[in-house]
Amino acid sequence: MIVSILIFAVLATVAVAAAVMMLAARNPVRSALFLVVTFVCLAGLYLMLSAPLLAMVQILVYAGAIMVLFLFVLMFFFEPGAEVHPRSVLKGQHAAAGVLVIVLFFLIVFALSSFSITSFSGRLPAQGGRVAAMRGPGAPPPQGFQGGSPFDVRVNPVPNRTQGVAGEQINPLLVGREMFNSHLLAFELTSLLLLAAIIGVVVLVRLDKAEPKTFIDEEEAE
């Protein structure tokens, strides 16, 4: 109990601190590494939320693939310290951004605080009375919620959405089954999106044979 609160506090603090440091760091490579720290903390939070598959994917894809891509670009194209061009910083940009961001924070907190889980229970399907079961004192504890450890891999079985999930406690199995049953179209569309992204990247960074390799900027040429 107290352990999971403690783990959450540590992970949340480190995540927020690393995110702030990402903005504060002068060197963009350091920013990228701080962002990796944030992502790893978020993976830990996913574990606490009993989403182990997502936690692994978070580390593999975000920390492993996306941030490596960032670091590649940074190390190929940027010299540290040379990329800062402080020309044309709008007057009062930082102050205005700070004010707006604080307003935004309280706006989101307010919007989310007016929301409570119980307000959903009326909208859930009748079989999905899991929420009511979670809240109701006399109701039997729903399966999948009894795990004492914050790191239990068991996830709440999807209520009545797929047949035969009652005995299954393994999250990746459940995720895969749900993804390929209810979200198959979205999954296939995602593959199309990735294909489009690959083609777009190849077209964008292709070396144009008509141009010389070091292309002189039009403005400087004039």
Next chain:
Amino acid sequence: MTVLPLSAYTTLATLLFVIGVTGVLIKRNPLIIFMSIELMLNSGNLLLVAFSRYLGYIDGQIYAFFVITVAAAEVAVGLAIIVSVFKRRRRVDVDDINIMRW
């Protein structure tokens, strides 16, 4: 057993999102801006997973997978744009992206 209130996760996600917005507003290096966007997407993911857990529906986790995929595609295309801008200008500042004007 979920001992933490949902508001703990929503507050954390809000904080991370707001930090990401700050980065987009004040930073001039497009790579840092991209990282801030990634941070915002991640805070959205955290919210999805938290709601999925607390409502007892696994769909939120599935949406988070899709968000990760879209983020990967977005980063690939965005970095390609930054690289091609760099090849023309030899430096990258957000103001240099105005060469994408039609």
